[in-house]
């Protein structure tokens with residue numbers, strides 16, 4: 246097995262590990278996560294029976310707060326069970342059909358009931374994603390973070406549910422972009438970047454056309470790339486023009502994108518992601534950012 250990185254050890258790579266005892270030792274330690282380069286060595290062995298039974302060992306995942314194997318197995322079922330709902334929403338959007346609030350709410354209710362058991366297990370599980378499932382798991386990841394953060398801030402259940410739905414559909418406008426552009430490896434040209442940057446307006450137009458989504462969901466869809474200092478897009482609005490719900494969404498969106506663990510690259514640790522967001526002077530709401538850190542460090546409440 247080629248262990249490319251162990252989070253929490255300053256990017257220490259173990260390289261090729263041939264001894265089972267060493268792998269077992271890594272699992273025993275209270276590490277945040279490890280990244281295994283499957284192009285250079287073996288993957289974690291998981292049988293179909295284990296996978297079906299939900300007893301997949303948390304081999305690439307050992308989280309803060311030590312969630313039990315049961316919690317991790319339960320958390321792993323959320324992406325699987327919400328995938329058909331998300332697939333339908335995304336394909337409806339691609340076909341220009343209405344994205345149904347009730348579909349998104351169904352997925353959000355599954356996320357909420359899993360968060361009730363162990364918030365950190367689900368947040369960690371959604372970080373692990375391959376390239377082809379990235380956009381779907383990014384939506385679940387952002388929704389999960391927004392629900393957890395909203396609850397931690399003391400929002401009422403209806404407001405929390407709307408934050409969850411907003412997280413699921415915030416990038417729905419990307420369905421209007423050609424898939425070749427979304428899947429392009431490497432950097433984008435200026436024209437391609439401009440095209441990608443139309444996704445908030447495209448998403449908002451799609452949701453507005455059918456009128457099934459509450460205002461806050463549409464507002465988050467349109468404004469999640471806006472920044473407090475006016476450097477965001479699509480309109481470059483700033484400060485008081487950006488609501489608290491949008492500020493929450495932009496923090497969760499960027500944090501999720503930065504900390505995603507992918508098979509082909511080192512993920513940023515939560516600490517690295519927070520440092521970068523704090524260094525982005527004036528872009529994010531600093532008080533909310535501090536509270537966001539605390540909601541992950543002390544998931545039980547302030």
Ligand SMILES: [Fe+2]
Pocket residue numbers: 415416444469470
């Ligand atoms: Fe986006």
